[in-house]
Amino acid sequence: MSTNDSTWQDRYSASMMGTFAPPLATLVRGSGCYAWDENGTEYLDFLAGIAVNSLGHAHPDLVDAVTRQVGTLAHISNYFASEPQIELAERLQRLTGAGSAGRVYFCNSGTEANEAAFKLARLNVAGGRRMRILALTDSFHGRTMGSLALTGKAAMRVPFEPMPGGVEHIDATLKALEASIDDTVCAVVLEPIKGEAGVIPLPAGFLRRARELCTEHGVLLIIDEIQTGVGRTGAWFAYQHEGVTPDALTLAKGLGGGLPIGALVTFGAASALFQRGQHGSTFGGNPLVTAAANAVLDTIERDDLVSNAARRGEQLREIIAGLHSPLISGVRGQGLLLGVALREPVAPRLAAAALAAGLIVNAANETTIRLAPPLIIGDAELEQFERRFGQALATL
Ligand SMILES: *Cc1c(COP(=O)(O)O)cnc(C)c1O
Numbered sequence: 305m306s307t308n309d310s311t312w313q314d315r316y317s318a319s320m321m322g323t324f325a326p327p328l329a330t331l332v333r334g335s336g337c338y339a340w341d342e343n344g345t346e347y348l349d350f351l352a353g354i355a356v357n358s359l360g361h362a363h364p365d366l367v368d369a370v371t372r373q374v375g376t377l378a379h380i381s382n383y384f385a386s387e388p389q390i391e392l393a394e395r396l397q398r399l400t401g402a403g404s405a406g407r408v409y410f411c412n413s414g415t416e417a418n419e420a421a422f423k424l425a426r427l428n429v430a431g432g433r434r435m436r437i438l439a440l441t442d443s444f445h446g447r448t449m450g451s452l453a454l455t456g457k458a459a460m461r462v463p464f465e466p467m468p469g470g471v472e473h474i475d476a477t478l479k480a481l482e483a484s485i486d487d488t489v490c491a492v493v494l495e496p497i498k499g500e501a502g503v504i505p506l507p508a509g510f511l512r513r514a515r516e517l518c519t520e521h522g523v524l525l526i527i528d529e530i531q532t533g534v535g536r537t538g539a540w541f542a543y544q545h546e547g548v549t550p551d552a553l554t555l556a557k558g559l560g561g562g563l564p565i566g567a568l569v570t571f572g573a574a575s576a577l578f579q580r581g582q583h584g585s586t587f588g589g590n591p592l593v594t595a596a597a598n599a600v601l602d603t604i605e606r607d608d609l610v611s612n613a614a615r616r617g618e619q620l621r622e623i624i625a626g627l628h629s630p631l632i633s634g635v636r637g638q639g640l641l642l643g644v645a646l647r648e649p650v651a652p653r654l655a656a657a658a659l660a661a662g663l664i665v666n667a668a669n670e671t672t673i674r675l676a677p678p679l680i681i682g683d684a685e686l687e688q689f690e691r692r693f694g695q696a697l698a699t700l
Pocket of ligand 1: 446557
């Protein structure tokens with residue numbers, strides 16, 4: 305890929321903002337669950353662009369939908385509507401359970417979906433008495449200021465203070481929630497599984513009790529399913545495992561299968577909070593990205609990839625247990641969002657060893673390897689995972 309004698313690493317660091325760690329490789333092509341670098345080295349991709357590539361790489365149905373749409377009508381502004389946009393909103397009403405009382409707002413990323421949710425929370429003011437928002441310690445909701453204020457990792461927030469006000473971080477315990485929630489709270493914001501924190505599920509019963517308490521106090525329950533949504537956990541949305549419905553849901557990552565799209569879905573009365581002119585986005589919900597998301601959702605439904613995520617997740621757990629590694633203490637998560645818990649803080653070294661063995665996984669923190677493969681994985685990919693992950697473990 306070099307156009308001169310410099311390495312790609314040199315060119316990257318001389319041109320790209322220093323916000324990211326040095327990249328692991330340059331990837332040039334992908335197909336299904338595999339990607340290749342410039343030297344032709346093959347990688348089994350069990351990260352899927354961080355839970356984004358639901359259908360893997362270059363899925364023919366996604367390629368076809370995007371190709372057709374970009375050659376027809378890519379962008380039109382929100383002064384106009386398009387069929388793919390309306391179709392996607394209707395589909396999300398159906399799949400989320402929001403139904404005809406629900407409404408959908410489209411944006412371009414996860415953090416933007418949470419910004420919209422933050423503004424929604426501010427509209428639940430009940431005459432100015434509700435200024436408090438409860439979020440969880442160690443949570444991750446994005447990098448822009450509102451979403452960062454919701455994010456429960458102080459180290460990410462501190463350099464950028466002051467944050468938008470009103471957010472309080474509590475531990476994910478019923479005791480903490482019960483002690484904090486009252487009629488001065490406008491919203492509770494939760495991840496069903498804290499992905500960036502190391503794939504940490506909410507305690508059993510937490511979501512159901514949070515729903516009860518929010519209803520009792522007139523508080524919006526806002527669930528951030530940017531990482532867990534769109535089939536990844538073996539349900540369309542993780543709250544469906546618990547039989548609860550939120551007042552608002554945020555989506556991004558897996559929804560576009562690689563194209564940038566985010567969404568805020570409101571349920572019931574929360575759908576009436578935003579008034580004309582109170583929020584907007586130039587690119588949000590354009591025909592190109594909504595056509596892509598429709599193709600993703602179509603394919604997930606047609607190929608029953610939600611069930612596949614549940615089944616393959618179980619198999620993946622069995623494979624990991626079967627490796628009998630003394631380094632591994634257990635596996636957290638649900639469906640195809642799994643965190644392999646390590647007894648030693650060697651996750652970055654293990655992820656590097658996996659890469660060298662032709663396997664892309666991610667160190668969510670020092671002691672957790674995150675697995676978020678495409679929802680399309682089958683027996684062949686699981687076999688390759690077993691071989692390559694086993695090989696990586698053997699090098700430590
Ligand atoms: C990734 C993520 C975000 C932020 O999404 P971006 O598209 O990177 O802005 C927010 N919340 C959760 C739970 C995420 O996993």
